[in-house]
Amino acid sequence: MDLPIQVLLVLDGYEDHKELPYASTLCGACTDVCPVKIPLHSLLLKHRQKIVETEGKAPISERLMMKAFGFGASTNFVYTGGSKMAVVSIKMLLKNKQSISNGPGLLNE
DSSP: OOHHHHHHTOOSOSTTTTTGGGGSOOOSHHHHHOTTOOOHHHHHHHHHHHHHHHHOOOOHHHHHHHHHHHHHTTSHHHHHHHHHHHHHHHHHHHSSOSSOOOOSGGGGO
């Protein structure tokens, strides 16, 4: 059984299976290939929404990223400053190259 179907078949609550809706990349491929056209992508989003809204169980990384985005987009001054810092950071990572070959996090692979 594929993962999106497993997530949708969990009927006994989220407590034992709360990580399953987050195991999908939400790329939508499951919806595209479903032979009976079940909107798996939308249903996975609804599962995530229920977990976050009714049980307050957003992953800590998601909460932190949303707070950082909210702060960064809250005022023109902060947004403009962040944009300028991003340009400087990218230039530092490139160092006379055409592409980024290494960097922090996933860029290090």
